[in-house]
Amino acid sequence: MSRDEREAEDVAGLFRKFGGDAKGYKEFEPAPEVGQPQGAWTLIPGSPAAPAAAIATPVSPTVVPEPATSAPAPVPTPSAPAPSAVAAPPAGTPRELDLLFARLAGQPQPAPEGGHGLMSRWRKPS
Amino acid sequence: MTDKDALLSYYERRTCSAQWMEFNRAFAAELSAGLPPEDIRQLFRRIGERIALALPVERCDTVEQLRDGFNARWEAIDWGFATLQEQADHLHIVHACSPLAMAFGPDTEDWASGFFEGAYQTWFAAQGTPPALRVQAEAAPADGSPQVMLRLGRLPS
Numbered sequence: 001m002s003r004d005e006r007e008a009e010d011v012a013g014l015f016r017k018f019g020g021d022a023k024g025y026k027e028f029e030p031a032p033e034v035g036q037p038q039g040a041w042t043l044i045p046g047s048p049a050a051p052a053a054a055i056a057t058p059v060s061p062t063v064v065p066e067p068a069t070s071a072p073a074p075v076p077t078p079s080a081p082a083p084s085a086v087a088a089p090p091a092g093t094p095r096e097l098d099l100l101f102a103r104l105a106g107q108p109q110p111a112p113e114g115g116h117g118l119m120s121r122w123r124k125p126s
Numbered sequence: 127m128t129d130k131d132a133l134l135s136y137y138e139r140r141t142c143s144a145q146w147m148e149f150n151r152a153f154a155a156e157l158s159a160g161l162p163p164e165d166i167r168q169l170f171r172r173i174g175e176r177i178a179l180a181l182p183v184e185r186c187d188t189v190e191q192l193r194d195g196f197n198a199r200w201e202a203i204d205w206g207f208a209t210l211q212e213q214a215d216h217l218h219i220v221h222a223c224s225p226l227a228m229a230f231g232p233d234t235e236d237w238a239s240g241f242f243e244g245a246y247q248t249w250f251a252a253q254g255t256p257p258a259l260r261v262q263a264e265a266a267p268a269d270g271s272p273q274v275m276l277r278l279g280r281l282p283s
Binding site for chain 1: 186187188189192212215216217253254255256258259278279280
């Protein structure tokens with residue numbers, strides 16, 4: 001008995017066992033292969049079936065390349081800033097609080113805006 | 127005790143609900159029995175830090191703005207209010223009408239004030255204080271006035 005005959009006999013036996021008609025049985029053809037067979041998960045670098053390029057340059061999960069012609073994706077904006085006790089970075093002008101903190105800490109007082117005190121404009125004798 | 131202190135004391139008695147007072151006092155008694163005071167103080171300091179992080183104060187320019195920012199946060203959770211007063215070498219902080227003394231009992235002031243050290247230190251740090259400046263609680267007033275005294279200044283060398 002050839003292999004095909006044996007398989008056909010197995011199918012007929014199954015149909016006999018469960019009360020069906022084996023004449024209507026049709027075997028699916030395997031799908032035509034596209035590209036390389038997926039023998040293993042190629043996303044895992046170093047796996048036997050992983051392509052060499054994937055090993056050399058692992059895909060970063062945060063970088064998603066986009067076609068140059070596509071419109072830029074909208075940047076998600078948070079609806080409300082996360083609560084934080086950290087205040088905004090200091091502006092150029094020292095605050096009254098900065099002067100107080102510096103004095104209490106024994107540090108030199110922060111210069112006023114632009115450093116243009118009265119003496120900075122005083123004309124020096126030539 | 128002045129009339130003002132009597133008023134503060136009156137309001138302070140109403141800052142902790144009857145629902146939680148016995149629980150809190152038993153909790154404080156267990157803490158006191160099980161841990162050295164400095165450890166409990168450190169625990170309360172960290173709780174204060176968490177509260178301050180949860181209730182951030184926006185960047186302020188003046189002492190008055192900062193005081194108002196603090197008090198807006200305290201007001202929101204019914205935790206009394208603070209006054210700030212500049213001194214030559216420190217900023218004096220007086221916190222009144224907090225529920226801590228009533229909630230945990232009069233014998234816990236030594237470590238319960240660590241809560242305010244943590245909260246104010248975190249808020250001041252967010253305003254840009256140099257690392258040399260620390261918030262430290264001062265000894266409780268001898269006249270029994272219901273206030274917590276703290277100071278922002280350099281640590282004594």
